[in-house]
Amino acid sequence: xxxxxxxxxxxxxxxxxxxxxxxxxxxxxxxxxxxxxxxxxxxxxxxxxxxxxxxxxxxxxxxxxxxxxxxxxxxxxxxxxxxxxxxxxxxxxxxxxxxxxxxxxxxxxxxxxxxxxxxxxxxxxxxxxxxxxxxxxxxxxxxxxxxxxxxxxxxxxxxxxxxxxxxxxxxxxxxxxxxxxxxxxxxxxxxxxxxxxxxxxxxxxxxxxxxxxxxxxxxxxxxxxxxxxxxxxxxxxxxxxxxxxxxxxxxxxxxxxxxxxxxxxxxxxxxxxxxxxxxxxxxxxxxxxxxxxxxxxxxxxxxxxxxxxxxxxxxxxxxxxxxxxxxxxxxxxxxxxxxxxxxxxxxxxxxxxxxxxxxxxxxxxxxxxxxxxxxxxxxxxxxxxxxxxxxxxxxxxxxxxxxxxxxxxxxxxxxxxxxxxxxxxxxxxxxxxxxxxxxxxxxxxxxxxxxxxxxxxxxx
Amino acid sequence: xxxxxxxxxxxxxxxxxxxxxxxxxxxxxxxxxxxxxxxxxxxxxxxxxxxxxxxxxxxxxxxxxxxxxxxxxxxxxxxxxxxxxxxxxxxxxxxxxxxxxxxxxxxxxxxxxxxxxxxxxxxxxxxxxxxxxxxxxxxxxxxxxxxxxxxxxxxxxxxxxxxxxxxxxxxxxxxxxxxxxxxxxxxxxxxxxxxxxxxxxxxxxxxxxxxxxxxxxxxxxxxxxxxxxxxxxxxxxxxxxxxxxxxxxxxxxxxxxxxxxxxxxxxxxxxxxxxxxxxxxxxxxxxxxxxxxxxxx
Numbered sequence: 001x002x003x004x005x006x007x008x009x010x011x012x013x014x015x016x017x018x019x020x021x022x023x024x025x026x027x028x029x030x031x032x033x034x035x036x037x038x039x040x041x042x043x044x045x046x047x048x049x050x051x052x053x054x055x056x057x058x059x060x061x062x063x064x065x066x067x068x069x070x071x072x073x074x075x076x077x078x079x080x081x082x083x084x085x086x087x088x089x090x091x092x093x094x095x096x097x098x099x100x101x102x103x104x105x106x107x108x109x110x111x112x113x114x115x116x117x118x119x120x121x122x123x124x125x126x127x128x129x130x131x132x133x134x135x136x137x138x139x140x141x142x143x144x145x146x147x148x149x150x151x152x153x154x155x156x157x158x159x160x161x162x163x164x165x166x167x168x169x170x171x172x173x174x175x176x177x178x179x180x181x182x183x184x185x186x187x188x189x190x191x192x193x194x195x196x197x198x199x200x201x202x203x204x205x206x207x208x209x210x211x212x213x214x215x216x217x218x219x220x221x222x223x224x225x226x227x228x229x230x231x232x233x234x235x236x237x238x239x240x241x242x243x244x245x246x247x248x249x250x251x252x253x254x255x256x257x258x259x260x261x262x263x264x265x266x267x268x269x270x271x272x273x274x275x276x277x278x279x280x281x282x283x284x285x286x287x288x289x290x291x292x293x294x295x296x297x298x299x300x301x302x303x304x305x306x307x308x309x310x311x312x313x314x315x316x317x318x319x320x321x322x323x324x325x326x327x328x329x330x331x332x333x334x335x336x337x338x339x340x341x342x343x344x345x346x347x348x349x350x351x352x353x354x355x356x357x358x359x360x361x362x363x364x365x366x367x368x369x370x371x372x373x374x375x376x377x378x379x380x381x382x383x384x385x386x387x388x389x390x391x392x393x394x395x396x397x398x399x400x401x402x403x404x405x406x407x408x409x410x411x412x413x414x415x416x417x418x419x420x421x422x423x424x425x426x427x428x429x430x431x432x433x434x435x436x437x438x439x440x441x442x443x444x445x446x447x448x449x450x451x452x453x454x455x456x457x458x459x460x
Numbered sequence: 461x462x463x464x465x466x467x468x469x470x471x472x473x474x475x476x477x478x479x480x481x482x483x484x485x486x487x488x489x490x491x492x493x494x495x496x497x498x499x500x501x502x503x504x505x506x507x508x509x510x511x512x513x514x515x516x517x518x519x520x521x522x523x524x525x526x527x528x529x530x531x532x533x534x535x536x537x538x539x540x541x542x543x544x545x546x547x548x549x550x551x552x553x554x555x556x557x558x559x560x561x562x563x564x565x566x567x568x569x570x571x572x573x574x575x576x577x578x579x580x581x582x583x584x585x586x587x588x589x590x591x592x593x594x595x596x597x598x599x600x601x602x603x604x605x606x607x608x609x610x611x612x613x614x615x616x617x618x619x620x621x622x623x624x625x626x627x628x629x630x631x632x633x634x635x636x637x638x639x640x641x642x643x644x645x646x647x648x649x650x651x652x653x654x655x656x657x658x659x660x661x662x663x664x665x666x667x668x669x670x671x672x673x674x675x676x677x678x679x680x681x682x683x684x685x686x687x688x689x690x691x692x693x694x695x696x697x698x699x700x701x702x703x704x705x706x707x708x709x710x711x712x713x714x715x716x717x718x719x720x721x722x723x724x725x726x727x728x729x730x731x732x733x734x735x736x737x738x739x740x741x742x743x744x745x746x747x748x749x750x751x752x753x754x755x756x757x
Contacts (some may be wrong), residue, residue: 220590223590248567252567259563268554316550318550320543321567322537322539324535327536454517456517456546
């Protein structure tokens with residue numbers, strides 16, 4: 001079996017890759033859909049975006065390969081990522097270029113030229129996508145990506161490209177071909193393989209365990225004296241709390257467990273994470289406030305509750321502490337209550353901010369709607385469901401993503417079907433009952449995980 | 461079976477992960493005051509067996525009793541008597557070594573600070589380093605310290621020395637011998653470095669594909685398999701040597717080296733005398749014994 005053939009196995013062997021395939025495949029019908037309505041007028045951008053995302057996907061995959069020392073040392077392997085990138089890009093973009101078969105009025109030999117030209121143009125966007133993970137151009141490239149989208153929306157540059165492909169296919173092929181040659185040389189450089197060899201890199205298809213290691217390594221690089229002092233104070237705080245309780249008692253383990261869970265979060269804490277989280281939350285509060293007539297913003301109750309999915313409530317399971325399964329159950333329950341309280345406070349604070357924004361923001365065609373405090377029960381309803389998923393699948397990122405997607409879809413569909421808030425449908429008693437039921441469900445899942453399931457290794 | 465008062469009893473334990481049968485009808489008793497070597501190839505079920513003892517895994521069938529309690533229901537009282545060095549090498553990465561030791565010691569009123577200081581000095585551990593900065597060998601040293609620091613009655617070591625350098629391995633083996641001076645202590649050590657293990661163990665459990673092939677004292681195992689060198693006194697060895705079913709036999713015209721099973725030394729000497737040979741009888745190293753036991757099955 002050739003080295004390239006072995007490398008191509010990356011396209012189906014890691015389970016996470018299938019999720020990537022699914023996302024890219026979902027893009028195809030979305031891109032094809034407008035064709036049936038708009039006579040090929042616009043949105044060639046969507047095809048370019050599929051090329052781009054395929055590039056990001058393939059670039060990540062090859063970055064993972066290049067980090068393995070064997071890919072540098074194995075004879076002839078250093079050139080393989082380049083071949084892999086070009087093969088996948090060639091096939092995908094040729095298929096995407098076939099969209100010009102649907103363009104009205106193109107004669108047979110001419111349409112072949114447009115397909116080729118479309119494929120070559122797609123290759124440029126594809127290579128651009130590859131460069132983001134492979135050359136580590138994240139910040140700059142995502143900025144350019146945003147400009148491209150905005151440029152397409154406001155200045156329709158994709159329409160210009162589309163016209164160029166149809167009107168001058170041969171010059172387009174030649175110009176794009178030259179760019180492809182440049183990329184061919186770029187991806188074949190030894191320096192590229194050397195840059196990645198043996199480095200700890202977190203790819204989209206890696207396990208959450210590796211993600212944790214990667215985050216830790218990043219945090220270590222950014223460790224300052226102030227942070228070290230903060231960790232020391234945190235350590236003393238929790239140790240003092242632990243020491244208030246008797247040896248081998250529940251209280252000591254509960255505080256110790258809180259330290260393990262929160263300490264891990266603080267241990268990998270970085271200012272960019274905090275800023276990114278603040279930016280994301282601000283964006284969500286602003287964006288959803290303008291969606292619909294207030295229905296959109298209330299989705300935040302669901303989104304904020306689902307945020308706890310990222311937590312591992314039972315970390316460090318293979319370290320043996322004097323705490324049995326019953327103590328693990330109890331301490332995780334305490335942890336879940338504390339997390340619910342903290343997330344609840346955050347949700348209420350955001351509700352207050354959004355209500356304030358509703359009174360402050362002026363109307364400009366769109367009006368801003370604040371969150372409805374009366375719907376806070378949604379948060380209490382969703383959080384035990386999210387906690388159950390977090391406990392049952394602590395390290396399975398794919399399952400968590402699928403859970404979020406399915407849950408959100410289900411929530412939106414049920415909201416459309418019901419046409420009125422849940423409280424109006426089943427009444428306050430029904431809502432209280434439903435919340436209680438969800439929490440009982442969480443207790444059952446937690447009890448099963450702590451008391452019956454393997455805590456480490458394969459059976460977890 | 462091991463005689464005496466067992467601290468771990470496994471009765472007909474089976475455990476599967478999907479289609480893989482990790483443990484298959486394990487019966488085992490472990491009594492106090494032993495150093496037990498748990499041997500087996502990768503995937504033999506060693507770690508799975510050890511994890512059942514402390515309740516990290518629960519058996520599909522059968523039951524595991526540790527310190528008189530069902531392993532799945534172990535309480536802090538029992539778990540506070542067990543030290544465990546695990547294969548994953550999972551530690552609290554964001555802490556410094558000093559913080560980690562303080563954190564773990566906070567759980568135990570039996571924490572031995574003298575031992576901690578001596579160990580840190582002997583094994584040259586830098587307590588100011590963050591755990592995430594440690595090399596694999598240093599991590600393993602810290603993991604061992606955390607497992608022995610509270611003087612556990614049962615010490616379970618799952619591949620404890622794989623990342624240690626030869627000097628550290630030697631120190632580690634000395635440490636085990638010191639720990640076992642207390643008659644109340646029991647150590648179960650799973651390792652692939654058999655040349656190290658054989659220096660300290662007094663009992664052997666050999667596993668393969670989730671089953672126990674041998675559960676016997678190391679001395680009896682060494683007596684069971686012997687390496688015999690026969691040298692003819694009159695130049696030529698007879699064509700047929702008087703040993704039934706030798707495990708292996710390499711011979712020249714005047715000398716033969718055989719591996720035999722279940723022969724007493726006196727019998728071997730008598731048979732050598734019959735064919736006019738001198739005989740040199742040596743026990744096999746553990747690695748050889750292990751290979752033979754696994755291949756015999």
